Amino acid sequence: MTPFPPAEPRPPRPLLTEPRPLGPLLAELRSARGWSQQRVAAELCAASGVPTLTRHEVSRWERHRRLPGDFWSGWLAVVLGVPGELLAAAAAHSRRLGVVPAVVDRAGSRSRVALLTLAHRWAADPSGASLGGPLTGHALAAPGGAPQLAEHGAETRATDRLPLDGRRTGHALAAPGRAAPGGAACELLAGRAAETAALAELRHWDDLLGGADLAGHGTRRLRRAARGFAVAGPAGRRRLLPVLAESAQLAGWLAADAGDLAGGLDAYRLALRAAVAVADRGLAGHVLGSASHLLAGIGDPPGALTLARIGYAGCRDAASPGLRALLLHRVALAAALAGRTRAARQALAAAERTGGPGPGREPPWLYWLDEAELAAMTGRTLVALGRPGPAVPLLTPVARGRGGPRRAAVYGGWLARAHLQLGDVAGACAVAGEALLDAVRSGSPRAVGQLTEVRRRLAAHRDEPAARRYAGLLAGARPYLPRGAAGRPVAAGSHRPPSKPGHGGTTRPAGTG
Template sequence: MTPTPHAGPLLLGPLLTQLRLARGWSQQRTAAELCAAAGVPTLSRHEISRWERQVRVPGDFWLRWLAVVLAAPVALLTDAAARARRLARPPVGPAAGARSRAALLALAQRWLADPRAALLVPAPGRLTASDAPGVGSGRHPGWPSVGAAPPGGPSPRSRPGPAPGVDLAGLRRLDDLAGGVDLAPFGADRLRRVVRALPRSGPAGRRRLLPVLAESAQLAGWLAADAGDLAGGLDAYRLGLRAAAAAGDPALAGHLLGSASHLLAGAGDPQGALLLARTGYAGSRRWASPGLRALLLHRVALAAALGGQPDAARQALGAADRVAGAPEPEREPPWLYWLDGPELAAMTGRALVALGRPRRAEALLDAAREPGRPRRAAIYGGWLARGYLQLGEVELACDVAGVALLDAVRAGSPRAVTQLTEVRRRLAAHRRAPAVRRHSALVTAARPYLPRPAPPAKTGRGPPGRAAQPILAGIRAPTGPASVLA
C-alpha cells in the first residue's frame, strides 16, 4: 500500500474554524463571547475572520481567552499559533503574496478535513473580489478586464495569438509552446468570463460551469505563476480549490494544491510547498488517477528535498514509482494530458539533484531537453546544470546552462529564468574559470531579450479586504454536500 504523506497538525486558522462551528457559532457570536469574557469591547467579527484566514495570528492574550470561550486546551491553541507564525512570513514575494499564501494554506486545511463536504464560507453563496482576483476591479496587472488590452500590447482581438474565446484545451496546448508572459492575460480573461457567466446560469448551468471554473482557475494560476506573478497565481488556485470542492471533484482540488505547491517550491518556500503537496495528496488520493497520485507524490518529493528532509523525499519518490508505472494519458483526466513517462522521469531527476545525487539524475534530465518544448528544456536544463556543478563539471554546467538560457528566451517564461538565476549564483564560486566568463558574457548579451516577471499587485489604499465587495450577488451555492461557492 502506498504510504500517505502526513499533512501535519492543524494550523491555527482552520482549528479556530472547527472549534467555532462545533459550538454552532458565527464569527459575530464568537467575537461577542470573547468581548464579554475578556472585558474588551473592541473585538469585531472581522478580526475573527482574519485569524481564521491566517491574515493575522492572535497574541497570547487572545489565545488564552479563545481557549476559555471555545473550551479548548490553551496548549493546543498556542502550538497551532506557533506553527502558523512559522508559516506566516515566507522567504518569498511581497506582502500581497504572503497574504495570498496564508489564505490558501488555511483553506487547504479546511478542505482536507472533508474533501467532499462544503467549505466554510463567510457569506454563503457569494464570491468576493478577494476570492476572484481582478474580476470586476481590474486592479491587478496580471488580471486584465474583459475586452481590455493585455499588459504591453493591443486588445486580445487584434493581438496575434489566442483569442479570448479560445477553448480551454487549446489554451493548455499553447502553454506547451509559449510562456506565461504572453499567455497569462488570456488565461485570466477566460477565468473572468467563466466567473461572470455564473450569475446568468440556473442550477443545471452552475453544475456544468463549476468544473470549468475550477479548470480555468488552475490554468490561469499556472500561467500567472509562469509569468512570475506569485500573488495572482495563488489567488487563482484558491478560487479553483473552492470551485473544485463545490463541483465535488477532490481529484481536481488535489491537482490545484499540487500546482500551488510547485509555485511555492520554485519561489523559495519549501515549507509551504510541502504542506500544500501533502495536503493535496492526502485529500485526493482516494479519487485520484494513478498519474495524478504520482504527480502529487513528486510534488511532495521535490518540496521535501528542497526543505532538507531527504528521508521524506526518498519515500515519496519510491511511492511515486510504485504508483505510476507507465502512464497512460488516455486514462488520465484531460488536464493531465501532458503527463507521460519522460516527464515523470525528469521530475525524478530534478528531485535527485535537490537531494545531492546528480549522477543518477543526469540521463533523466538530459532526455527531457527535447526540441519544440523550450520552457521544459530550459527548466530541466537548469537542473541538469546544477547537477553538473555538484559533480564538479563546471564547463559542462556552463554549456548546458547556455543552451537553457537560449531556450528561456524562446519560451518567454520568467519561471525558467529564475531557475537559471540560481545556476548563475552557484557559478559565482568559479568566476575565474574561462567557461564561466564565457557564460557571463552570454548572459549579458541575452539580458535584453529575457522575459521579465509580472509587476507585483497594487494593494490600494486602506486595510486589505476593505475594498473587496461581493461581485456575484445572488449566486447561491449549489445545495448538497459539495456546496462551497465563496
C-alpha cells in the first residue's frame, strides 16, 4: 500500500477556521471544487494507488456514517488541497459530538443514549448506587421507562413492556391464558440450576443458528426471568439476579444478531443494571463489550469505543484473562473504525499481552472464546486499519473452518475485504461466495450485513468477471437469506430448537455473546 505523502501546509480558507464536523466540511470542500463524490473517489484512488475506494465510502464520510482513517485522511488533505491538521481537527470534533449514524432510527437513538448514560453512571460510581437506588424491580427499570422486549414477528402483548416494578400484582404481569407469575417466581427459585442449564443450552444453539431463529427464544426466556423477579421477595430477588442478568445479556446478543437495534440495546441496559446489582463486574463489562460490538456493526464507532472503554475499565481488575482480551479487542475494533489508529494498535498490543483465555479461569458464558477467535479478531481490526497483509493468515483459518456457520460468514466477509484491499478481486469474490453459503446456513442478518458491505465495495470492479459472478450468486441467494428487524421481521421461533443440541459441548464456537 502506498504511504500518503505529507501535505504541504496551506492557509485554510476563512470560512473553515471554526471547528466543524468532518462530514459537512468534506461536502463543502468537494462542492467548492465542483466535484461529485465519484470524482473525489477517483482522485483518491489515483493519488494513493489503491483502487478499491468507491463513491459510497465518500458518501458515508459526508453523512457521518463513518470517519476516514489516518490513511484516507492524509490523501483527502492532498486531493482537496487543505492542511491535514484541518481534517484531523474536524474528525476530532465529530468524535466529541458522538454523532449517531443515519441508520439509527428514533427508537434506536433513545436506546443508545440511555445505555451510554447508564454506562457513564457506572463508570462514575462502580457501586451502582447511581443506577437506580435500592435493589427492587423498579430500580432495574431503565431511565425513562422499562426496556422494550417485543417478540420478533409476534403481536404486541400486555407483557411486551416489562415494568419490573414490585408494586405491580401478579395478575398485572400475567399473560393471557397463563398462570400468575407468583408461581413462575417459585418455579424459577426452585429450579435455578435448571434455568442456568437452559441458558447454557440456548448459548450453544447460538453456535449453530442466527438471531433470526433464536431472538424470540431469548426474549421469552428473559420475560420469564423478569416476571419471576418482579414478584419475588427480597431474598428471592437476590437469588434470581444472576439468572436475570445472564438472560438479558443473551437476549440482547440474539436481538442484535437479528438486526433489532433498539431491542438489543434495551436488553443490554437491563443486563447492566442486573449485573451491577449482583456485583458481577465481569459480566457488567461483558455486557458493555457486547453493546459496543453492536454499535460498531451499525456504523457508530464513537459510541462503540465509549462503551468498550468503560466496560474494560470497569472490570479489568476482576476480569479473567480471556475477558480482558475480549474487551481490549472490542476497544481495538471500535478505535480502528473511528480512525483512531494509535489507540487501536495500543489495544491490540495490550490484548496480546494478556495471553488469551486461562484454562479453568473463564466464566461459563465465555466458553466460546479461544485462540482462533482472538486471532480472527486481530485480523478484523487490521483490515479496518488498512493492513490486509498480516490480516489474511489470521482470518483464513476461521473463515474456512467448519462447525460455526455464522462465525465463518462474518469473518469471511472481513477476509474478502482484506483481499480487496490487496487488489485481489478474484480471491475476494471466492471467499465472499463461500461466506454467502455460510450466511444462508446460519440465519444471521449480521452475517448478511458483512457480505452486503463486500458487495458494495465490489461496485468499483463490477466489470470484472469474478465480480459479476458474485453479484449473480448473491442475487440468486437473496430469497434464502435471513432478514431481521431491519427488513421484514422474521418470525422467531418458527424454527424451534430440539430439546438438546445435536453437538452438545463439542460444537465449535461461532462467536457467541
